[in-house]
Amino acid sequence: xxxxxxEITTAVPEGTGQEEVDRRRAAxxxxxxxxxxAGHLVSLWRPVGELRSIGVWRAADEAELHExxxxxxxxxxxxxxxxxxxxxHPNDPGRVDAAR
Numbered sequence: 001x002x003x004x005x006x007e008i009t010t011a012v013p014e015g016t017g018q019e020e021v022d023r024r025r026a027a028x029x030x031x032x033x034x035x036x037x038a039g040h041l042v043s044l045w046r047p048v049g050e051l052r053s054i055g056v057w058r059a060a061d062e063a064e065l066h067e068x069x070x071x072x073x074x075x076x077x078x079x080x081x082x083x084x085x086x087x088x089h090p091n092d093p094g095r096v097d098a099a100r
Contacts, residue, residue: 006054
């Protein structure tokens with residue numbers, strides 16, 4: 001599977017009731033857990049003081065990432081995404097074959 005850095009900004013549409021927002025956020029937490037268990041959601045962070053998320057996600061390719069992974073998130077219609085495909089860096093200290 002390929003890894004992707006995904007920046008997510010969520011904007012609730014004006015006029016959306018709090019009940020709908022709460023329902024979607026609860027469903028989002030459940031779906032994120034399912035995607036993590038399936039190996040698609042690796043890590044997720046929220047920058048201090050910001051209303052956005054940054055995460056590492058896995059999928060076979062970018063089409064699968066958008067259609068079968070991110071597209072299944074209950075908040076997706078309210079999200080703006082920036083997706084960056086990643087590849088391993090030769091100096092990554094987590095690489096098994098990295099020079100010591």
